[in-house]
Amino acid sequence: MCRLFALTSRDPVSPMRAIDALNVMKEGHDGSGVGLFLSGLGGPWEELKEYPILSGIFTDAGLARMSEYMTKNGFQSKYSATFKPDVEPPVGTPKRGTYASIAFRIPDEWKGMTREQADRNLVQMRLDLRAMGEAEGDIMVFSFWPDTIMIKEVGDPLAIAGYLKLDREELYARHILAQGRQNTNYAINLYACHPFFIEGISTMTNGENTAFVPIREYLMSRGVTGYQGYQSDSEVFTHIAHYATKRLGLDISSYKHVITPMNDDEMRDHPDREFLSDLKRACRKLIIDGPNCIIGCLPDGSMFMAQDRKKLRPGVVGGNPELGIYGFSSEICGLNAAIPERDRTKDFQPMHLDTAIVGPDCREVLQCSQKDPLRQQL
Amino acid sequence: MLAERPITPATLSRKDLPWQIKWDINTCTKCGRCTSVCPVNAIELGVFRKRDVKPPMGLSAKPTTEFSTFYGIRQRTDPAYACIGCAMCNMVCPNNAIEPSRQYDSTTLQFQNNRGGQPRTRGGRRNNSESLLDQIKFIRISMLTDPALDAGRHEFDVRTLLGRVLSPEAEIKCFRENGWKPPVREIYPLVIGGMSFGALSPNMWEGLQMGVAYLNEEMNMPVRICTGEGGCPPRLLRSRFLKYVILQIASGYFGWDEIIHAIPEMKEDPCAIEIKYGQGAKPGDGGLLMWYKVNKLIAAIRGVPSGVSLPSPPTHQTKYSIEEAVAKMIQSMSMAWGFRVPVYPKISASSTSLAVLNNLVRNPYAAGLAIDGEDGGTGAAYNVSMNHMGHPIASNLRDCYKALCVAGAQNEIPLIAGGGIGKHGNLAANAAALIMLGASMVQIGKYVMQAGAGCLGSEKDRCNVCNIGVCPKGITSQDPRVYRRLDPEKVAERVVDFYLSFDTELRKVIAPLGRSTSLPVGMSDALGISDKDAADRLDIKYVI
Numbered sequence: 001m002c003r004l005f006a007l008t009s010r011d012p013v014s015p016m017r018a019i020d021a022l023n024v025m026k027e028g029h030d031g032s033g034v035g036l037f038l039s040g041l042g043g044p045w046e047e048l049k050e051y052p053i054l055s056g057i058f059t060d061a062g063l064a065r066m067s068e069y070m071t072k073n074g075f076q077s078k079y080s081a082t083f084k085p086d087v088e089p090p091v092g093t094p095k096r097g098t099y100a101s102i103a104f105r106i107p108d109e110w111k112g113m114t115r116e117q118a119d120r121n122l123v124q125m126r127l128d129l130r131a132m133g134e135a136e137g138d139i140m141v142f143s144f145w146p147d148t149i150m151i152k153e154v155g156d157p158l159a160i161a162g163y164l165k166l167d168r169e170e171l172y173a174r175h176i177l178a179q180g181r182q183n184t185n186y187a188i189n190l191y192a193c194h195p196f197f198i199e200g201i202s203t204m205t206n207g208e209n210t211a212f213v214p215i216r217e218y219l220m221s222r223g224v225t226g227y228q229g230y231q232s233d234s235e236v237f238t239h240i241a242h243y244a245t246k247r248l249g250l251d252i253s254s255y256k257h258v259i260t261p262m263n264d265d266e267m268r269d270h271p272d273r274e275f276l277s278d279l280k281r282a283c284r285k286l287i288i289d290g291p292n293c294i295i296g297c298l299p300d301g302s303m304f305m306a307q308d309r310k311k312l313r314p315g316v317v318g319g320n321p322e323l324g325i326y327g328f329s330s331e332i333c334g335l336n337a338a339i340p341e342r343d344r345t346k347d348f349q350p351m352h353l354d355t356a357i358v359g360p361d362c363r364e365v366l367q368c369s370q371k372d373p374l375r376q377q378l
Numbered sequence: 379m380l381a382e383r384p385i386t387p388a389t390l391s392r393k394d395l396p397w398q399i400k401w402d403i404n405t406c407t408k409c410g411r412c413t414s415v416c417p418v419n420a421i422e423l424g425v426f427r428k429r430d431v432k433p434p435m436g437l438s439a440k441p442t443t444e445f446s447t448f449y450g451i452r453q454r455t456d457p458a459y460a461c462i463g464c465a466m467c468n469m470v471c472p473n474n475a476i477e478p479s480r481q482y483d484s485t486t487l488q489f490q491n492n493r494g495g496q497p498r499t500r501g502g503r504r505n506n507s508e509s510l511l512d513q514i515k516f517i518r519i520s521m522l523t524d525p526a527l528d529a530g531r532h533e534f535d536v537r538t539l540l541g542r543v544l545s546p547e548a549e550i551k552c553f554r555e556n557g558w559k560p561p562v563r564e565i566y567p568l569v570i571g572g573m574s575f576g577a578l579s580p581n582m583w584e585g586l587q588m589g590v591a592y593l594n595e596e597m598n599m600p601v602r603i604c605t606g607e608g609g610c611p612p613r614l615l616r617s618r619f620l621k622y623v624i625l626q627i628a629s630g631y632f633g634w635d636e637i638i639h640a641i642p643e644m645k646e647d648p649c650a651i652e653i654k655y656g657q658g659a660k661p662g663d664g665g666l667l668m669w670y671k672v673n674k675l676i677a678a679i680r681g682v683p684s685g686v687s688l689p690s691p692p693t694h695q696t697k698y699s700i701e702e703a704v705a706k707m708i709q710s711m712s713m714a715w716g717f718r719v720p721v722y723p724k725i726s727a728s729s730t731s732l733a734v735l736n737n738l739v740r741n742p743y744a745a746g747l748a749i750d751g752e753d754g755g756t757g758a759a760y761n762v763s764m765n766h767m768g769h770p771i772a773s774n775l776r777d778c779y780k781a782l783c784v785a786g787a788q789n790e791i792p793l794i795a796g797g798g799i800g801k802h803g804n805l806a807a808n809a810a811a812l813i814m815l816g817a818s819m820v821q822i823g824k825y826v827m828q829a830g831a832g833c834l835g836s837e838k839d840r841c842n843v844c845n846i847g848v849c850p851k852g853i854t855s856q857d858p859r860v861y862r863r864l865d866p867e868k869v870a871e872r873v874v875d876f877y878l879s880f881d882t883e884l885r886k887v888i889a890p891l892g893r894s895t896s897l898p899v900g901m902s903d904a905l906g907i908s909d910k911d912a913a914d915r916l917d918i919k920y921v922i
Contacts, residue, residue, distance in 0.1 A: 134438060151503075208520070208892070208894035209895065210518075210520065210893055210898075210901070211892055211896065211898070211901065212903070213900065213901055213902060213903040214788075214898070214899060214900040214901055217783045217788065217900060218783075218786075218788060220782065220783075221783050221785070221786035221787075221788065222786060223786065243546075246549065247546075248546055248547065248550055249550070250550075260895065262534060263533075274553075276552055278549050278552075278553055278559070279546070279549065279550075281539060281543055281549070281562060282544055282545065282546040282548075282549035282550075283546050283901075284539065284543070284789065284896060285788065285789055286546075286897055287896040288896060289892065289893045289895050289896060289898075290892055291892075308895075309533075309894075309895050310527075310894070
């Protein structure tokens with residue numbers, strides 16, 4: 001089963017800190033793969049916050065085809081952090097070519113577009129590249145978004161980290177999501193590896209979502225660019241978070257009201273009962289029904305953790321406000337390894353009604369219960 | 379046989395009858411109960427004369443002949459009185475001296491039971507024992523990553539929504555702007571389908587209503603019952619129990635006057651209004667209440683003379699086209715209750731179901747669509763209608779659900795599936811399969827009669843005389859001498875019993891799938907079937 005570890009920090013840190021935490025949790029996963037989401041990038045990327053970064057894996061032919069496609073669309077490469085391993089890959093990892101993160105300058109004609117239109121176009125370009133790559137097998141694209149890098153590979157996380165030299169300074173980031181284990185239920189597919197990403201929102205999950213098929217059908221019928229793929233039953237969590245925040249305009253503490261609404265008894269005395277019962281009714285198709293711990297990161301750099309109602313996958317949040325670093329872990333040993341210098345009595349394990357949120361300032365864990373009044377006034 | 383007995387083309391021997399009476403002369407006490415209880419007069423008291431030849435000893439004396447008379451039971455061979463195998467004779471016999479037995483190689487009666495130019499009309503069942511729903515298996519059993527749940531102890535939310543559900547965007551907009559929201563009811567997903575007050579006996583109806591009220595008020599299960607066409611007793615309309623009732627209006631508008639007049643005095647809104655355009659077992663035919671069952675009470679409620687057959691016309695002048703009807707009738711019914719009551723149409727499953735659905739998707743007042751498959755029961759229909767008309771429910775429902783998926787309106791228009799659910803007693807499995815194929819809820823009729831009141835009818839053409847008012851159990855008779863056999867209290871008890879066992883069984887199906895917090899509507903990845911063509915058609919897994 002997947003192991004999850006997320007870090008959010010005021011200063012950029014090496015993703016190795018998260019990888020090491022995954023390694024400590026190795027008893028629970030089979031070392032079959034790793035996925036990384038990095039945002040709030042440090043190093044050379046600090047100056048490039050506005051430039052969308054394309055993250056993926058390319059063969060030489062794929063790189064050429066990608067450049068050609070980007071040029072055709074008026075995009076110019078501004079900065080790139082590419083890495084082509086020169087050693088033999090670890091056991092089980094195929095030799096793929098170049099692991100690239102390339103920042104592009106947006107064409108002038110995009111300047112007149114609304115933000116929504118531009119965002120949608122970025123998603124569409126990622127999907128186009130993905131489709132081009134699926135036809136030839138030479139391009140794999142995980143994200144195309146400002147201040148965001150994603151890396152996915154098959155193999156043991158620590159071995160992959162060594163192979164891809166993930167301790168490079170150009171990969172230092174403030175917000176890191178890391179997941180260990182490939183999609184072992186079905187055939188190996190890098191797109192099935194968490195974290196999943198859409199328009200600045202990224203989430204990862206352990207467990208299994210039994211309501212996957214109806215939710216997938218519902219999301220796909222919403223007409224939103226980017227609601228596709230679904231190689232994994234967990235991808236829907238990312239899209240629900242996107243749908244709830246971007247399409248419905250809710251804040252992240254309401255995410256839990258969408259995926260695991262309260263039952264009638266719990267809702268009876270709630271000050272926002274009327275709205276919540278309406279929301280439950282309308283979003284009934286998005287109710288998840290499987291043991292899951294969901295950890296995610298939002299475009300503003302806030303990180304959150306939520307559980308399903310059954311809460312068979314207990315996660316933990318803890319950190320040090322002085323150092324400005326917080327960890328979200330599926331196992332407490334991972335948190336101990338990554339942030340030993342913290343007050344463990346302040347660790348928070350969200351229960352089935354809770355969402356834990358750590359803002360970009362990394363000062364405190366905000367504990368939202370579904371029984372609290374809504375933070376957002378409608 | 380008498381020497382002078384005429385043998386005509388329609389003459390049958392006992393051997394030709396599918397149901398034969400086995401009568402034991404040695405244990406019979408000749409009490410006569412069997413002949414008096416037989417609903418179709420298939421047996422009668424008989425006087426038999428027997429000749430006995432007695433050869434004396436010796437060679438000179440001639441043999442003598444003696445005649446004796448004895449009394450017993452005779453089965454009539456006239457096709458009009460053929461035994462229907464209900465076994466009421468056995469039920470009343472103190473010594474089990476009599477019982478019908480099925481003779482499967484006797485098929486000749488079916489050529490003779492249409493008489494006087496009239497094809498056979500019967501109530502009940504399709505005489506087809508196949509059931510696709512029974513072949514479906516639930517294959518997605520959670521094992522490790524997603525542990526199966528404990529069906530007995532876990533928290534389950536077995537509820538569904540009846541009514542137009544707004545999309546999340548529209549719902550939030552509506553909340554912000556304080557706009558009008560279509561009424562939605564949260565109910566139990568197993569609904570008792572439309573069986574009218576004319577079709578069922580007063581005792582059966584009362585029993586059902588009592589059972590439903592008990593389930594709601596004591597067992598916390600929001601079960602709903604549809605009245606069927608033919609109105610509703612005025613007292614129920616003015617009672618607080620009306621909220622558990624879905625009122626049906628059908629092509630004949632029978633009993634609608636009564637309902638309209640009661641509106642100002644209603645203490646509660648009904649749960650919903652169902653507009654019946656068709657039913658699965660006789661699509662396009664409308665209902666038929668035969669004159670045997672139209673007694674004074676039924677006639678009064680429906681506003682018709684008693685003792686006349688009441689065929690519901692398949693179309694009414696107000697239903698010029700389905701588009702117009704759907705738009706106009708749904709709106710006017712909604713208006714009648716101040717837009718506080720969900721209104722939805724019920725159609726027979728057919729190749730045009732999708733067209734109706736398309737009309738509904740764009741109608742903001744449409745609260746759902748009930749689809750009734752060919753296996754639905756009926757109080758009366760022609761053999762040919764029942765056996766050869768209509769569309770199976772599984773593929774029809776699936777088509778509709780997939781059409782809604784394409785439109786992005788799945789579960790916004792709830793689909794209510796009926797027809798053949800629990801045909802062989804597998805109620806929970808059949809219902810769960812339909813829910814996973816896309817139904818938001820399912821409706822049952824026959825099952826209620828069989829499980830709730832011990833109906834004797836079967837898919838093997840046993841009994842099935844619901845239409846002529848002689849139901850031996852008193853379920854569908856309007857004759858007080860017959861229906862007093864049925865105790866409404868006991869019916870209510872049985873209704874509660876089978877609902878509770880259904881609830882347990884449904885949890886036993888969905889718990890291993892790892893589902894508990896929402897009904898698994900459309901969870902088609904859980905289903906498998908060993909028929910390749912069916913798997914392709916329903917878009918579920920093919921398993922052998």
